[in-house]
Amino acid sequence: MLRMRHEVDGGPEVLFAEEVERPGAGAGQVLVRVEAVGVTLPTVRKVREGGGPVSFGGEIAGEVVALGAGVTGLGVGDRVTGLCIADAYAEFAVLHAAMASPIPDGATAVEAVALVRxxxxxxxxxxxxxxxxxxxxxxxxxxxxxxxxxxxxxxxxxxxxxxxxxxxxxxxxxxxxxxxxxxxxxxxxxxxxxxxxxxxxxxxxxxxxxxxxxxxxxxxxxxxxxxxxxxxxxxxxxxxxxxxxxxRAIAAGRPELYGRWLSELWQMRDAGVLRTAVHEEIPLVDAARAHTLIEQRRNLGKVVLVP
CATH class of the missing domain: 3.40.50.720 (NAD(P)-binding Rossmann-like Domain)
Incomplete structure (x- = not known):
């Protein structure tokens, strides 16, 4: 599968693509075929200032293709979104099941990464x-x-x-x-x-x-x-x-509040109170351009990578 990496600190120019083995889902994890990745300013900053190679975390959305041991409440074929701690810039990514939330019918993966996190x-x-x-x-x-x-x-x-x-x-x-x-x-x-x-x-x-x-x-x-x-x-x-x-403090310390806010976000979206703004959907291999947009403050809304 394709994955984006960097080995030295710097600007978007240090990003490169590599072919690696598809990961497996460990205990309490799900493997997701990624359809969209949200690019965040903290990740962009880590590449430039991180003090060494940083595994790209980020918001992902896509289809569950494998379940790790002990995972309940999710199944293969479910569409989910969530915060991936490592190696989010990839065609397949591992997501902790506790961080995965369902994408409602009628919503796209791009909309999910623009709305949820x-x-x-x-x-x-x-x-x-x-x-x-x-x-x-x-x-x-x-x-x-x-x-x-x-x-x-x-x-x-x-x-x-x-x-x-x-x-x-x-x-x-x-x-x-x-x-x-x-x-x-x-x-x-x-x-x-x-x-x-x-x-x-x-x-x-x-x-x-x-x-x-x-x-x-x-x-x-x-x-x-x-x-x-x-x-x-x-x-x-x-x-x-x-x-x-x-x-992160809310997700870890007050999961009931996190869940309520998540549900209310989709309700507000359905009612037309909230609407997502996506600047551009950019191919995963062109992640450097996505980082440039954010570094130069040129984005209008969310920047999304699409494998």
């Missing part, structure tokens, strides 16, 4: 902020896979003002089409502050500026892999708070 992060960040109807919400990285769904969660939750922060003016019409009332650029001197809630998917140097854009009593939820530091004084003078959110 990104949607869970967006939902979790929104819930962590405890947004009240009538409040103002700023979403950074608003044109990303997570950001597009976070915008829609804010609109559906009754926020009075939803503002999208993006890297370029060329993304303005796109995020407005997903419900943004206003659009600001990272480089703008005025972000239209203050905001009751900021959902930050960028981190880094932008994090401090986001804190300074909070209203009195505002809440900032940081869910990116970009790091960053915040001066405690900036929170103190606003009576504001900062909350860190990671989906």
């Amino acid at each position: 990104s949607g869970l992060v967006a939902r979790g960040a929104y819930e962590a902020a405890r947004v009240e109807p009538g409040e103002s919400v700023l979403v950074t990285a608003a044109a990303s896979g997570v950001g597009t769904l976070a915008l829609q969660h804010a609109k559906a939750g009754g926020a009075a003002r939803v503002v999208a922060a993006v890297s370029s003016a060329g993304k303005a019409d796109f995020v407005r089409g997903l419900g943004a009332d206003e659009v600001v650029l990272y480089e703008d001197a005025d972000w239209g502050a203050p905001y009751d809630v900021i959902l930050d998917g960028v981190g880094g140097d932008l994090l401090g500026r986001a804190v300074r854009a909070l209203a009195t009593g505002g809440r900032l939820v940081a869910f990116s892999s970009g790091g960053g530091t915040v001066e405690a004084y900036e929170l103190l003078v606003r009576g504001a708070s900062m909350i860190g959110f990671q989906m």
Whole structure:
């Protein structure tokens, strides 16, 4: 089978394809014939900064072709999606059965990888902020896979003002089409502050500026892999708070909540409240181009690899 790899750190140019034996499903695992892989910013960053070869993890969707020992509730032929910890950029991938969730009839694999993981992060960040109807919400990285769904969660939750922060003016019409009332650029001197809630998917140097854009009593939820530091004084003078959110902590520590959010995502999709935005479906062997799109912040929505 085909699998994408890299042996040294660097940009997208270090990715290469290799032919390897198809893996087997171990105890508690399923083997999936991959139909779609969601490309994420953390994975792109790991290739450039990971300190050595990194096995590509990621969201996958496809058909179960083999079951490992002890797997119940799934069968060969089932269509599932889930977070694959290693070797996700491949024609066949091993998925822990506990991480596999069914894809409803009528939904495509591409739609599943665009909705589920990104949607869970967006939902979790929104819930962590405890947004009240009538409040103002700023979403950074608003044109990303997570950001597009976070915008829609804010609109559906009754926020009075939803503002999208993006890297370029060329993304303005796109995020407005997903419900943004206003659009600001990272480089703008005025972000239209203050905001009751900021959902930050960028981190880094932008994090401090986001804190300074909070209203009195505002809440900032940081869910990116970009790091960053915040001066405690900036929170103190606003009576504001900062909350860190990671989906893995919910999946491991509160599986009942994870399951409820997952079910509600598909319900919201069926009701037309949430819709996925896919920038492009890119052949697996062209994964370097997918990474380039994300590194250069040119994607409008989710970037998906298709074996």
